[in-house]
Amino acid sequence: MSADQEKxxxxxxxxxxxxxxxxxxxxxxxxxRSKAKAALAKAKRAAKTATTATPTEEKPATxxxxxxxxxxxxxxxxxxxxxxxxxxxxxxxxxxxxIQLKPDNxxxxxxxLKSEPSLYFDSLQCHTGMDVGENMLxxxxxxxxxxxxxxIEIRIAVSRDKANIPSIEQIWRIGDWFERETYDMFGIFFDxxxxxxxxxxxxxxxxxxxxxxxxxxxxxHGIAIPKVKVGWE
Amino acid sequence: xxxxxxxxxxxNIGPQHPSxxxxxxxxxxxxxxxxxxxxxxxxxxxxxxxxHCENMTYDQVIPYTDRCDYLAAMANNFGYVVAVEELMELKxxxxxxxxxxxxxxxxxIASHLLALGVYGLDIxxxxxxxxMLRDRERILDMFEMTCGARLLYNYMWVGGVSHDLPKxxxxxxxxxxxxxxxxxxxxxxxxxxNKIFIERTADIGVLPADVAISYGVSGPNxxxxxxxxxxxxxxxxSIYDKFEFDVCTGDGGQGTLGDCWDRYYVRMLExxxxxxxxxxxxxxxxxxxxxxxxxxxxxxxxxxxxxSRTETPRGDxxxxxxxxxxPIPTRVKMRxxxxxxxxxLGELAGGWMMSDVISILGSLDIVLGEIDR
Amino acid sequence: MGMLENRFQDNVVVAKLDKLIGWARSTSxxxxxxxxxxxxxxxxxxxxxxxxLERLGMMPRSSPRQADVMIVAGTVTMKMSLRVKKLYEQxxxxxxxxxxxxxxxxxxxxxxxxxxxxxxxxxxxxxxxxVPGCPPRPEALIEGLLKLQEKILDERPLxxxxx
Numbered sequence: 001m002s003a004d005q006e007k008x009x010x011x012x013x014x015x016x017x018x019x020x021x022x023x024x025x026x027x028x029x030x031x032x033r034s035k036a037k038a039a040l041a042k043a044k045r046a047a048k049t050a051t052t053a054t055p056t057e058e059k060p061a062t063x064x065x066x067x068x069x070x071x072x073x074x075x076x077x078x079x080x081x082x083x084x085x086x087x088x089x090x091x092x093x094x095x096x097x098x099i100q101l102k103p104d105n106x107x108x109x110x111x112x113l114k115s116e117p118s119l120y121f122d123s124l125q126c127h128t129g130m131d132v133g134e135n136m137l138x139x140x141x142x143x144x145x146x147x148x149x150x151x152i153e154i155r156i157a158v159s160r161d162k163a164n165i166p167s168i169e170q171i172w173r174i175g176d177w178f179e180r181e182t183y184d185m186f187g188i189f190f191d192x193x194x195x196x197x198x199x200x201x202x203x204x205x206x207x208x209x210x211x212x213x214x215x216x217x218x219x220x221h222g223i224a225i226p227k228v229k230v231g232w233e
Numbered sequence: 234x235x236x237x238x239x240x241x242x243x244x245n246i247g248p249q250h251p252s253x254x255x256x257x258x259x260x261x262x263x264x265x266x267x268x269x270x271x272x273x274x275x276x277x278x279x280x281x282x283x284x285h286c287e288n289m290t291y292d293q294v295i296p297y298t299d300r301c302d303y304l305a306a307m308a309n310n311f312g313y314v315v316a317v318e319e320l321m322e323l324k325x326x327x328x329x330x331x332x333x334x335x336x337x338x339x340x341x342i343a344s345h346l347l348a349l350g351v352y353g354l355d356i357x358x359x360x361x362x363x364x365m366l367r368d369r370e371r372i373l374d375m376f377e378m379t380c381g382a383r384l385l386y387n388y389m390w391v392g393g394v395s396h397d398l399p400k401x402x403x404x405x406x407x408x409x410x411x412x413x414x415x416x417x418x419x420x421x422x423x424x425x426x427n428k429i430f431i432e433r434t435a436d437i438g439v440l441p442a443d444v445a446i447s448y449g450v451s452g453p454n455x456x457x458x459x460x461x462x463x464x465x466x467x468x469x470x471s472i473y474d475k476f477e478f479d480v481c482t483g484d485g486g487q488g489t490l491g492d493c494w495d496r497y498y499v500r501m502l503e504x505x506x507x508x509x510x511x512x513x514x515x516x517x518x519x520x521x522x523x524x525x526x527x528x529x530x531x532x533x534x535x536x537x538x539x540x541s542r543t544e545t546p547r548g549d550x551x552x553x554x555x556x557x558x559x560p561i562p563t564r565v566k567m568r569x570x571x572x573x574x575x576x577x578l579g580e581l582a583g584g585w586m587m588s589d590v591i592s593i594l595g596s597l598d599i600v601l602g603e604i605d606r
Numbered sequence: 607m608g609m610l611e612n613r614f615q616d617n618v619v620v621a622k623l624d625k626l627i628g629w630a631r632s633t634s635x636x637x638x639x640x641x642x643x644x645x646x647x648x649x650x651x652x653x654x655x656x657x658x659l660e661r662l663g664m665m666p667r668s669s670p671r672q673a674d675v676m677i678v679a680g681t682v683t684m685k686m687s688l689r690v691k692k693l694y695e696q697x698x699x700x701x702x703x704x705x706x707x708x709x710x711x712x713x714x715x716x717x718x719x720x721x722x723x724x725x726x727x728x729x730x731x732x733x734x735x736x737v738p739g740c741p742p743r744p745e746a747l748i749e750g751l752l753k754l755q756e757k758i759l760d761e762r763p764l765x766x767x768x769x
Contacts, residue, residue: 128566174449177576200276202685216721251668277686281720303644366654
């Protein structure tokens with residue numbers, strides 16, 4: 001490019017950044033016009049990163065001055081209350097979707113969640129297990145309060161070799177059947193459960209079906225269980 | 234005269250028994266006729282629904298949800314589709330919303346008719362069963378007119394429905410409603426206020442409200458204990474906020490609050506409310522619109538999880554879906570209302586006689602397909 | 607046989623004893639209501655007012671000892687299969703089995719990933735008639751029962767015993 005053209009392009013880019021696209025669009029020569037537009041796009045991108053870089057530098061300064069405002073999201077609000085009442089029970093950062101807890105103090109926390117008047121989580125809506133990979137199993141609890149009408153989700157992650165979580169079936173009575181089903185499907189043991197046995201599968205079934213690495217057994221009482229044949233899909 | 238000391242006997246009811254509503258086994262410890270402990274054993278219909286969900290795409294799962302609660306298949310479809318659409322933040326056209334509500338309410342009437350008819354059959358009354366099934370057949374005719382199937386429809390898809398309403402559906406529906414409303418009076422005369430039925434069901438199996446909430450009981454069983462909780466009003470989904478209807482609760486009309494008669498009567502009242510909603514929905518529905526316009530080309534919800542609930546004829550059905558961005562879900566958990574309803578049987582049935590246990594079991598309205606999945 | 611014909615009045619019929627027994631058996635098969643899943647609802651609808659099964663002579667019986675035909679309606683799981691076998695053995699001869707629906711025929715929609723589903727009830731009991739459908743309409747079940755009636759009519763119970 002000649003020096004004249006470069007100077008022209010810089011001038012046009014300046015005008016374009018100010019919002020005036022007419023001079024660029026009025027260029028007769030197609031090649032020059034496209035070069036000018038490309039240079040304008042590059043300049044706009046550079047300007048955007050410059051503006052976003054500056055606020056992050058300022059943020060830590062303002063945060064130390066003012067307090068973080070309390071969050072409206074129930075998971076964050078109640079997660080903070082749990083952390084305040086039972087130190088060291090959170091297993092991960094507070095976020096919008098769930099509260100991650102450690103399994104050790106779970107029975108006490110659950111009793112407090114049900115009886116604390118401002119929370120009063122009196123119904124365990126759903127309990128499920130999850131195979132999250134990396135040799136970890138998770139138990140997830142969806143709690144809901146009929147009086148205050150708010151809900152949270154609690155997740156407890158344990159390793160496959162030592163999958164023990166305290167049982168909460170004495171607090172929410174539906175936990176009895178929910179925990180038996182999770183044990184049946186995933187193999188998570190619930191300490192303190194008064195009737196710990198399989199729920200849906202027969203008592204002498206081997207394996208935990210909903211784990212990702214489950215291999216179905218060959219026969220059951222003499223009846224052969226066919227494997228999925230290759231090429232049937 | 235001395236007292237005759239009996240021994241406790243363990244009696245086994247089912248899994249094959251005409252009144253267990255499917256393959257349910259009850260291990261009953263009795264002393265003569267009085268029952269001391271009852272343990273339900275389930276799992277005879279475990280069809281690996283959740284394992285199938287982990288290997289099929291999101292729309293291939295819909296026929297499997299049909300077969301879980303086979304008496305209210307439209308309601309299962311509705312619950313699943315609402316959960317996936319919430320995860321994907323997909324909005325459906327207004328006509329589709331109206332069609333879904335109409336189908337769901339028709340299904341509610343059909344399911345309650347069958348539940349009440351079979352309850353009468355368990356008690357020993359054969360005639361109401363035949364009458365209620367006759368009216369249910371007319372509703373199944375309407376379903377067949379729309380989507381071709383009588384029992385398991387695969388009708389509600391993610392983003393729409395499978396077929397539009399045919400010509401003449403609205404007229405047929407209004408004709409059915411005009412025919413059906415006086416029939417409810419006939420059922421009341423036959424069964425609801427029948428002296429023998431009241432003797433068999435009133436004051437039996439009383440479920441207090443706090444026990445019900447702790448056991449997770451929901452739907453008509455919870456409302457019969459006096460708790461005014463209906464997901465269509467308290468946690469609205471779809472367009473239920475556009476219709477006017479009451480939430481019916483039990484009031485101990487013929488006995489104690491929360492007994493078997495209350496659970497029966499709440500279902501009868503709900504049928505009347507469904508007729509009200511249907512009349513409003515059929516009148517307000519937009520006449521034209523394409524039901525397939527919002528169907529996504531590929532269903533790929535963003536990474537995340539959701540728990541969403543809807544109100545089926547049995548209670549609140551919850552779907553917990555976790556997705557990792559691929560077209561196949563990572564985990565779908567179906568939290569069924571009949572599962573929680575059956576778990577409370579052990580509490581309710583202690584101290585009653587054998588025939589009362591059958592009465593209590595019938596009033597809970599369970600479907601084993603949903604419990605075992 | 608030739609000398610017996612036309613020797614008596616019109617209300618005397620001469621036929622083989624096999625046919626008489628077959629006719630009596632086929633026109634009143636009492637079915638054992640073994641409804642397991644969704645097909646059970648269609649079986650109940652077939653017995654209700656619109657498609658009446660009782661006009662064909664079928665009566666529902668709850669006990670296996672009193673039944674002739676066992677209609678296996680629905681999915682049979684591994685846990686249930688042992689009980690199906692036991693109930694079949696409790697029925698008295700002559701007994702027949704109808705597999706209703708695709709789950710009882712071959713596992714149905716659960717054939718691929720169903721680890722707990724028995725892929726067809728004919729693994730545990732011998733089946734006479736298969737009725738396909740998911741669920742089969744009540745009319746389809748009635749056709750299956752009529753086919754069973756034809757099968758029973760063509761049996762030769764006396765001939766079998768003497769052979």
